[in-house]
Amino acid sequence: MSLLDKPAGDPMKTAGAPHRVNHRFRLPTSGPVRVLLALGALVFMLSVVRVVSGANDITSSGTIGAALALSIPIAMAGLGGLWSERAGVVNIGLEGMMILGTWGAGWAGYQWGPWTGVLVGALFGAVGGLLHAVATVSFGVDHIVSGVAINILGLGVTQFLSVVAFEGVPGAGESQSPPLANIREVSIPGLADPLLTLQKKEWFFVSDLAGVARGLFTGVSLLTVVAILLLVLTYVVLWRTAFGLRLRSCGESPSAAESLGVNVYLMKYAAVVASGAFAGLGGAFLAIVAGNGYREGQTAGRGYIGLAAMIFGNWRPGGLAAGAGLFGFTDSLQLRRGGESVHALLLLLGALLLAVAIYLAVKRKLLPAAISALVGAGALVWYATTDEVPGAFTTMTPYVTTLLVLALAAQRLRMPAADGLKYRKGQGG
């Protein structure tokens, strides 16, 4: 695409071109390097914001650790969405499956230990997935309708089961399970103390890096590690195996897949059941690691946010992880001196939007540029005229972020071509 791609025989280029070509800066193409660079840039920006605003908590190891933990349930729900939608089934029932997962984990966890709780949570979610698969794949019910019904049912079933199963159990009640034992936390040895010292120096960028590293590599629950491995595993299975190719082909063009001998129903069933299991696992994480047992209403819409993270991530595991990280981060900020930290983020938001506005203006898209500039300026004025953001606004940060991101990115996204469409065997056009 760039000048470098031109054929070598180009007369202009063979003569005096090389030094001209070198003016063009190119990002390294290899994936991991890019991710590291992007992360570095992000930490750099946050560092600038921290120094300017004095909100020292936005890159502290506590915030980052909480962000990691909070992003896992969202990422698991998102993974659920990914599996299902890659096979062409929209799964808005993730929330209900996640609720089933929290309950399953709470119920099994207090009796047979946290890891059994994790498995049973995933199993409960998978049952919800199976129900969704029966309704959408076998009976051809509209996917969103079935999902909504599963959300209603998931809530009802768990409330009912709580009354039946937790009555008279010590430490439990009608809307909560007994407290659960936690899952072991692991750290990379020898990192915690030196990084903390470094973080406390409040040096520009260095302390921020130390805080981020300490948050990511120390005191991490084993289940978090498992979840991250599952994210990688999903990528490998869906994009690097024949099974994955078949599964994704069902989401792009089921009748073409059928003509090549793929058992589309089986693939869709497998995908949606797996989807439920991931959502259930996310629920189990909430009940065991993030909370201290099942509580009614514990998911608080995280199933939906996982879905949004997946859409934000353009139906790809890497993008999904970035989306989940973003939500986890904004979520964790509100837990830790939210007013101040979210206030500092206003500065970042304003600066970013102004940059977008300049970019758009250069591209001669004047109306979007004007809107971005206006909103960006508004954020900066808000930042300058106040010291803190009220509590209610920090609660809504993740949701507003979702809307903003979707509004900015929705047109670049491409969902699987046959996502949400009905498929009947032998009736392909």
Add this chain to the structure above:
Amino acid sequence: MTLDWRRIGLAVAAPTAALAFALLVTALVLVSTGDPVWSTAQVVWDYGTQPRVIALTFNQGTVYYLSALAVAIGFRMNLFNIGVDGQYRLAAFCAAVVGSKLDLPKPLMILIIIATAMLVGAMWAGIAALLKATRGVSEVISTIMLNLIATSLVAYLLRKAAVDVAGSNNIGTKPISERGALPGIPLIPDSPLDVYGFILVAAFAGVVYTVALGRTRFGFDLRATGSSESAAVASGVNVKRMVVISLLLSGAVAGLVGMPQLLGGDSRNYSLDFPAGLGFTGIAIALLGRNNAIGMALAALLFSFLDSSAIILDINDISKEIVLIMQGTVVLSVVVVYELVRRYGVAAEQRRVSQELAGATDEPATPAGVGA
């Protein structure tokens, strides 16, 4: 046009079958927890047919009906307005604040309160509409986010505008004066409780919904867009405009959901314990009633009957959550049964046509394939 009895029969059979299935599931759950099935049903029925409880059922049904109507307007165009929940809460809050500041003649006051609610509901839905029309953001996700944002926003505004509700640690907006009260109707004989006057507004809204969708060009465009967007575009429908208009209308109707309680209840304010989650019930009822005005009315009554039976179940020491299971099962089974019935209908139609065609080809004058 003659009545197609077969079709009507199928339309009635489907929800009946679903209801029977849900009853069966509920009975199985009761059996599994060791509760008696028959006497439980007896208790629920006896309680539910008391005049006072019937009035309560109608009141709650009115609210559910409006919520379902709001959802149905979107459904008819293949739009999922999951945001009715946030829309009605924000609308009821704003209407309560506006109403508490007004002191006008009664009809004017009530009209202004209702208009405020409809306007706020439409505006909140309008955000999702604009995002969809201009940026292509799925309304499913955006309305869910708007619900969550509305929850925080209302909590924040309530704390700003709140006064303490007498005799509790509840907080709420300042009550609307007596002039803003919509009188109840003694609809149920022998009942000490009146039915919300707002039931008339709900009924009127149902009529408008039916006529506007079934008998106007706008309604035709809306349904056409829902059935086939490409066909609608080909016949000159501006789909983006339709998206915005129908979501605005849906939001405006959603604004009405909180009104029976606000204008007809005792406290006439918006407080922390203002009913929440009605929007999601509305989705279920719209599905159950198949977006049909009468069907939704029946479904709304069924749901509120089940709701009121939760009270007596609790008193009789049977877990009231069984009502939620029944409601969830009835919704899921009804959509499955509708799909099965639809398939059956299509198959029957194909059989009928092929029989008629077979009959036609017997006549020597028509060569096969000409009619195709």
